[in-house]
Amino acid sequence: MSRWMLVLLLAVLVGCGSKRPPASASGTVKYAGEAVATGSIRFDPVDVNDARTIGSQIKDGTYEIPRSAGLVEGQYVVAIFGTRETGKTVAPAETLNNTPATPMKEVEQYIPEKYNAETTLKVTLKAGENTNQNFDLETGVKPRVSAPSAPRGR
Secondary structure, three states: OOHHHHHHHHHHHHOOOOOOOEEOEEEEEEEOOEEOOEEEEEEEEOOOOOOOOEEEEEEOOEEEEOHHHOOEOEEEEEEEEEEEEEEEEEOOOOOOOOOOOOOEEEEEEOOOHHHOOOOOOEEEEOOEOOOOOOEEEOOOOOOOOOOOOOOOOO
């Protein structure tokens, strides 16, 4: 078998990725009514045979995943993570070359698991641009409702 035939055979066997049209996604992310300042968003395909997981950073409440990143049309499960400084500093676990450890700002992931590890968020992307793929996440805490006042006598 010639070298060119082998290359052609490998190209046919490996393929060129998904057969579905490419897609992009962009939008805003809020938690408890506030923009998620720093975090990440991940799109996990429902049909894992013809798409792959793609993610992006969230900055100042917005994210953008261009078509060139590899999204394709289809349904995705979405996971959202938000990080913020706690106001504390921590020492690194170890240092390189025995240099003094520089304290670092402690950071926490504050978005509840129901929006990431146990997410049920889903989105369907169409071919091309998918703008306004916005996520307004709630804390799950219901506001306290005061009991209705008793009617006053006449």
